[in-house]
Amino acid sequence: MRSTRIIKNVVKTFKYLYGLRFEVKGLENFKVGSPCVIVSNHQSILDMMGLMEILPDRCVQIAKKELLYTGSVGLVMYLGGVIFINRKSTSNAKMVMADVAKTMLSENVMVWIYPEGTRNGNGDLLPFKKGAFHLAIQAQVPVIPVVYSSFSSFYDRKKNLFTSGKIRVEVLEPIETKGLTPEDVTELTNRCYSTMRETFFRLSGLVNEPNGPARTHLQ
Ligand SMILES: CCCCCCCCCCCCCC(=O)SCCNC(=O)CCNC(=O)[C@H](O)C(C)(C)COP(=O)(O)OP(=O)(O)OC[C@H]1O[C@@H](n2cnc3c(N)ncnc32)[C@H](O)[C@@H]1OP(=O)(O)O
Numbered sequence: 102m103r104s105t106r107i108i109k110n111v112v113k114t115f116k117y118l119y120g121l122r123f124e125v126k127g128l129e130n131f132k133v134g135s136p137c138v139i140v141s142n143h144q145s146i147l148d149m150m151g152l153m154e155i156l157p158d159r160c161v162q163i164a165k166k167e168l169l170y171t172g173s174v175g176l177v178m179y180l181g182g183v184i185f186i187n188r189k190s191t192s193n194a195k196m197v198m199a200d201v202a203k204t205m206l207s208e209n210v211m212v213w214i215y216p217e218g219t220r221n222g223n224g225d226l227l228p229f230k231k232g233a234f235h236l237a238i239q240a241q242v243p244v245i246p247v248v249y250s251s252f253s254s255f256y257d258r259k260k261n262l263f264t265s266g267k268i269r270v271e272v273l274e275p276i277e278t279k280g281l282t283p284e285d286v287t288e289l290t291n292r293c294y295s296t297m298r299e300t301f302f303r304l305s306g307l308v309n310e311p312n313g314p315a316r317t318h319l320q
């Protein structure tokens with residue numbers, strides 16, 4: 102879509118304004134040539150720059166409905182083809198996601214989801230919501246995890262810190278879901294979570310404390 106390309110190119114210029122550099126690895130993993138679900142960590146509004154930096158063609162994002170009613174930002178998202186879900190109603194969100202599973206196959210599109218469900222700059226990943234993994238299994242498409250290193254060394258709203266900095270980005274190898282059933286959702290969620298968490302610590306130069314709060318997604 103033309104509007105998506107315009108939005109992407111405009112937002113991509115912001116990094117020069119803010120003095121941010123992106124070092125991207127693994128872009129070849131996007132070349133699966135078929136629909137997939139991309140999951141990534143979500144630290145702040147700066148992720149929108151990180152998103153546009155690597156966003157493949159034919160990829161839509163899932164966002165919470167509240168963002169549609171934010172004036173110009175909502176309009177940009179609407180024009181960009183964002184799919185809005187109402188998270189106050191799990192049944193409604195599930196229905197929309199089931200519809201997305203069908204459409205992504207018929208229209209050959211990728212779907213980008215932030216499985217933490219909210220911005221999180223606490224230097225770790227929040228436990229993942231399961232919708233992205235249900236979607237991948239329903240559509241029988243691979244999950245591609247994308248990890249952005251921690252922003253905390255150059256951006257911290259609470260400390261009023263915002264200087265120039267480098268963001269490391271890694272697109273990880275696709276995780277196949279062919280043959281998996283809804284019973285495998287929790288395991289798939291855990292697998293993606295631990296791979297992404299390890300990558301997050303590695304890219305951010307943080308040490309994963311052995312006694313730290315290792316979170317898993319029990320049913
Ligand atoms: C270039 C152009 C672009 C334009 C501009 C673009 C910028 C915009 C970029 C965008 C910026 C965006 C920025 C943003 O907006 S980020 C915020 C929006 N993103 C999200 O909310 C993340 C996605 N959310 C989810 O995945 C949640 O799971 C949903 C919303 C679906 C439900 O959440 P909820 O909190 O209600 O529940 P839960 O996850 O604890 O699950 C509860 C139970 O339901 C089960 N369940 C879940 N799902 C399904 C399913 N599909 N089929 C069957 N079952 C399903 C699940 O297994 C669990 O059961 P059990 O396992 O415990 O038994």
Ligand SMILES: CCCCCCCC/C=C\CCCCCCCC(=O)OC[C@@H](O)COP(=O)(O)O
Nearest residue numbers: 112115145146147149150174177178218219220
């Ligand atoms: C410091 C300025 C950085 C400027 C970068 C601006 C880039 C603007 C790009 C595209 C405009 C449309 C996209 C805006 C979407 C807002 C996404 C966002 O970060 O929403 C918050 C949501 O996920 C989670 O909400 P909560 O953390 O639960 O509340």
